[in-house]
Amino acid sequence: MVTKDEIMKIAILSKLSVGEDEIDKLTEDMGEIISFAYTINKAADIESDFDNINNLSNVLREDEVVPSMEREQILKNAKDSDDGCFMVKNIMK
Amino acid sequence: MNESKIAQLHKGLVNKEFSCMELTEKYIEAINKDNEALNAYVTVTPETAVETARKVDEKIAGGKEIGLLEGIPMTLKDNISTNGIRTTCCSKILEDYTPIYDATVWDILKKQNAILLGKTNMDEFAMGSSCENSYFGGAKNPHDLGHVAGGSSCGVASAVGGNIAVYGLGSDTGGSIRQPASFCGIVGMKPTYGAVSRFGLIAYASSLDQIGPITTSVEDTAIVFDAIAQYDKMDSTSQGRKGAPVCDSLKNDIKGMKIGIAKEYFEGIRDDVRKSVEDAIKVYQTLGAEIVYFDLPSLKYALPVYYIIACAEASSNLGRYDGIRYGYKAVDYKDVNDMVKKTRSTGFGEEVKRRILLGTYVLSSGYYDAYYKKAQNLRGKIVQDFRNVFESCDVILAPTVPMTAFENGHAVSDPVETYQTDICTVPVNICGLPAVSVPCGFDSDGLPIGMQLIGNSFEEARILNAAWQYENAADKYKAAGFGVKY
Numbered sequence: 001m002v003t004k005d006e007i008m009k010i011a012i013l014s015k016l017s018v019g020e021d022e023i024d025k026l027t028e029d030m031g032e033i034i035s036f037a038y039t040i041n042k043a044a045d046i047e048s049d050f051d052n053i054n055n056l057s058n059v060l061r062e063d064e065v066v067p068s069m070e071r072e073q074i075l076k077n078a079k080d081s082d083d084g085c086f087m088v089k090n091i092m093k
Numbered sequence: 094m095n096e097s098k099i100a101q102l103h104k105g106l107v108n109k110e111f112s113c114m115e116l117t118e119k120y121i122e123a124i125n126k127d128n129e130a131l132n133a134y135v136t137v138t139p140e141t142a143v144e145t146a147r148k149v150d151e152k153i154a155g156g157k158e159i160g161l162l163e164g165i166p167m168t169l170k171d172n173i174s175t176n177g178i179r180t181t182c183c184s185k186i187l188e189d190y191t192p193i194y195d196a197t198v199w200d201i202l203k204k205q206n207a208i209l210l211g212k213t214n215m216d217e218f219a220m221g222s223s224c225e226n227s228y229f230g231g232a233k234n235p236h237d238l239g240h241v242a243g244g245s246s247c248g249v250a251s252a253v254g255g256n257i258a259v260y261g262l263g264s265d266t267g268g269s270i271r272q273p274a275s276f277c278g279i280v281g282m283k284p285t286y287g288a289v290s291r292f293g294l295i296a297y298a299s300s301l302d303q304i305g306p307i308t309t310s311v312e313d314t315a316i317v318f319d320a321i322a323q324y325d326k327m328d329s330t331s332q333g334r335k336g337a338p339v340c341d342s343l344k345n346d347i348k349g350m351k352i353g354i355a356k357e358y359f360e361g362i363r364d365d366v367r368k369s370v371e372d373a374i375k376v377y378q379t380l381g382a383e384i385v386y387f388d389l390p391s392l393k394y395a396l397p398v399y400y401i402i403a404c405a406e407a408s409s410n411l412g413r414y415d416g417i418r419y420g421y422k423a424v425d426y427k428d429v430n431d432m433v434k435k436t437r438s439t440g441f442g443e444e445v446k447r448r449i450l451l452g453t454y455v456l457s458s459g460y461y462d463a464y465y466k467k468a469q470n471l472r473g474k475i476v477q478d479f480r481n482v483f484e485s486c487d488v489i490l491a492p493t494v495p496m497t498a499f500e501n502g503h504a505v506s507d508p509v510e511t512y513q514t515d516i517c518t519v520p521v522n523i524c525g526l527p528a529v530s531v532p533c534g535f536d537s538d539g540l541p542i543g544m545q546l547i548g549n550s551f552e553e554a555r556i557l558n559a560a561w562q563y564e565n566a567a568d569k570y571k572a573a574g575f576g577v578k579y
Contacts, residue, residue, distance in 0.1 A: 007450070014408065014453045015415075015430075016446055017438045026447075029508050033400070033451055036509045040397045040467050043474070049466070050473035053286045053300070053525030054550060056330060073193045077419035086417050088429050 002031045097312035098259055099165055106153060106164050113153070113164035117146040117208050120166040123257045124210060127577050133232045133242070133251035133258075135171055136179050137211035142166065149206050161316055163206045168253075168261040170246050171212040172219055173304065174293035175199055178209075182295050183227040184217045186414050186421045186440030196293020197325045198262055198304050205320065210258055213248025217442045218411065219269055219297045221245050222514050223499055226444045231501065234277055235577045236540055240498040243273030249307045250277040255577045260308040260317055264294055266301045267399055268494075268518025271530035274307050275493035275543025278532045280560070281307040282314050285550045286525030287332040289318075290325035298406035301399075301522040311531060311561040315339045318553060335551040342554045343561045348381035350559060353486030355389040358517055362495045369534030369542040370492050376566050377490070382559075385486045391478045392520055394471050399519035400512060401455050401468035407445075408452025414440065447508065472523055479524045483549040488559050492517050493530040493543035517545070527553045531560045532570045 004027050011018045018026060071084050080087035096104070105111050121139045128134050149164035169175065172182045174192035181187045195203065203209075216226040224231035224247030232247040234240040235255035242251035246263025253261050254277030263270040265283035274281025282305045289304045296302060306317035319340055324333035354374065359367055374384060416422035416436030423435035441449070455464035482489065494517060521528040527548045534542040546563075548556035564570075 002454075006454075010450050010454050010457065013457060014446075014449050015412075015434050015437055016441075016449065017434050026450075029447065030450060030454070032507070032509050033447070033512075034454065036512070037397045037401050037451070037455065037464055037468075040394050040401070040471055041463060043391070043394050043471055045467075045470050046474045046477070048473060050469045050476065052330075053476070054330075054332065056287070059329070069193060074418075076193065077190055078417065079422040088417055089426075089432065091429050 002027060002034050097310040097316070098308070099161060099313045099316050102165055102259065103159075103161050106149070106159065109153065113146040113149040113208070114143070116164065117142050117166055120210055120257065127255055127257050130238055130577060130579070131233050131235060131251045131255050131257065132230055133213050133248045133255065134168070134211040135181060135183060135214050135229045135248065138178055138209055141178070142208045142210055145206055145208050160205050162202060162320055164208060165259050166208040166210050167202070168210050168213045168249055168258040169199060170215050170249050170261065170263045172215060172264060172295040173199055173262060174295065175209070175212065178212065180212065180295070181228070182218050183215045183229055184441065184445070185228050186436070187419075188228065188421060190420050192293070194293065197290035197327060198321045199293065201321055201323060213252055213261060215248055216245035216444070218295070218407070218445050219245040219264055219266055220407070220444050220448055222268070222272060222511060224248070225502070226442055228442065233501070234498045234540070236278060237498070237538070237578060240500055240540060241276070243276035243498060245269040246281075246307060247273050250274055250279060250281065253277070253307050253309060254279050260306060260313055262304055262317070262321070263307050264302055264304050265522065266297050267403060267515050267522050270305050270307055271493050271518050271528060271543070271545055272515070274530045275532070276498040276541065278541030278543075279307060279309050280311055280314050280529065280531050281305065282318060282529040282553070282557070283521060283527060284318060284322060284553055285527045287330050288322045288334055288527070288551065288553065290323065290328040290331045292325055292327035296410040298403040299410065300406060301403055303522070311529070311557055311564045312340070312343060314529060315343050315557050322553075334553070336554060339554040339557050342558050345558050346381075347559055347562045350382045350488070351385050351486040352377050352382045352559070353385045353387055353482055353489040355387055355392065355482070355489065355491065357389050357392040358491035361516065362492050365534070365536045366492050366495060366497070366542050370490070370544045373533045373544050373563060373567070374490065376563055380562055380566060387482055387485070389478055389482065391471070391475045395475055395520040395523055396512060396516055398468045398471050398475065399515070399523055400451070401464050402472065402523070404448045404452035405456050405465050406452070408449045408456065411445070411449055416440070475520060476524045479520070479526065488556050489547040491545055491547065493545045494518070497536045497538075497540040497542060521547055526550060527556055529556050529560050531564055533563075533567065534570055
């Protein structure tokens with residue numbers, strides 16, 4: 001059974017915060033979903049793991065410089081930008 | 094034999110029975126009238142629609158030939174990127190996001206002068222089966238406004254079923270095209286993985302996602318599929334359509350076609366749905382098809398395998414929403430980490446957060462082997478089992494959904510119980526196979542019942558041929574799409 005502590009740990013990894021008022025219900029729901037997911041362990045393994053659907057293989061191309069999107073365009077969707085850069089708070093003191 | 098809607102409208106345009114502007118305005122008026130009740134569109138684009146209509150009319154007036162999809166009013170699910178037109182995934186986190194490039198499917202259709210009427214509703218990030226996870230509220234079923242249109246491509250199905258779009262493109266990760274098509278009594282196809290480019294489709298689970306058509310007839314689905322199934326160098330898994338256009342073989346005789354039935358698909362199915370699909374089997378017998386019964390024991394693991402893989406991929410794909418480069422950004426925060434956390438916690442809805450958490454859990458150290466690795470192993474087993482089935486049959490026939498459309502606000506609060514409703518649709522995504530849902534009956538309340546025809550990889554032509562023959566023989570269940578029932 002999944003515990004509150006485990007859910008809190010997963011939330012940190014997911015960069016999500018879980019409020020005190022949500023944790024009980026969330027732990028219960030997640031417990032149910034995770035037990036449901038665990039049922040696959042009743043099945044026997046097959047020899048080779050799944051790779052991809054249509055037997056695709058990597059196709060490599062030449063590393064050529066091609067025109068990309070305009071910087072100004074890209075920054076249009078950012079809430080904060082300055083001097084052609086995305087703005088965030090200081091990450092170093 | 095009735096012509097499909099697209100074919101009829103095309104002929105009307107060519108013969109100058111009506112202008113493209115008249116047709117476009119008729120649909121814009123219909124949206125103005127019915128969208129409030131259906132909540133199908135989240136963004137309408139009448140200006141671009143009218144502008145394109147003018148171009149098409151000039152072309153026709155100049156005596157130039159027009160393509161089948163040229164001048165036909167349509168819609169796109171709101172996770173398909175449209176340059177300069179807001180694309181929200183029906184999430185608060187992308188509420189004001191405007192892409193700066195077009196998805197390949199839209200690029201193709203735009204070049205053919207398709208008339209985009211607007212962008213349609215969906216469960217947030219395509220996660221859900223009732224549309225009730227949409228930030229903009231759910232889309233309603235045109236057959237009965239007290240019921241949901243399904244999910245996650247609910248808006249496209251609601252618009253096409255309610256005749257406020259001729260056709261639309263949705264996306265299907267675990268049934269999101271076929272289930273709403275089934276609920277709304279219309280046709281929807283999830284193509285083979287790789288047949289249609291995913292470039293510009295906002296990702297949910299990249300190894301399962303596929304774009305496909307939602308229409309009012311099998312022929313229209315074939316027409317749209319032929320147009321969009323093209324190789325695209327922008328999608329590393331793209332292969333395009335293999336073989337001749339599917340429209341060429343639509344009306345072929347199906348005498349001797351082997352139609353497979355797996356009993357596992359019928360377990361836990363509501364009686365009226367089972368009965369309708371069994372009646373369809375009889376129709377196929379009268380058409381000369383051979384019915385083949387087989388077992389597919391690994392099918393019982395398809396649902397947990399799907400949820401593990403889909404959520405694992407979602408937790409990774411949705412890692413990009415940090416409030417920095419696009420979308421919603423929290424306003425009050427201490428530092429960058431706090432900003433990202435607050436942005437995600439308030440920007441994502443409950444179901445999206447639940448799936449991110451599940452995905453992170455199954456990928457985290459200590460749990461990876463028992464969940465993600467095991468699910469990938471079983472995915473291989475399910476793929477193998479389907480491959481074996483296709484050695485002895487041409488198509489598989491199964492219900493699309495175990496029931497008919499849920500009542501509004503009636504989506505089950507228990508998440509696992511809700512997931513169970515995807516039981517018939519997810520195996521196809523796990524295996525990358527094509528499947529089309531076609532209407533095959535009504536329940537006692539008059540809500541549509543759908544069945545799906547599943548084919549081997551890149552055999553869209555075969556399933557659409559079988560679907561067309563059924564549609565033609567069982568005329569009374571023919572897709573509706575002729576307005577809203579108030």
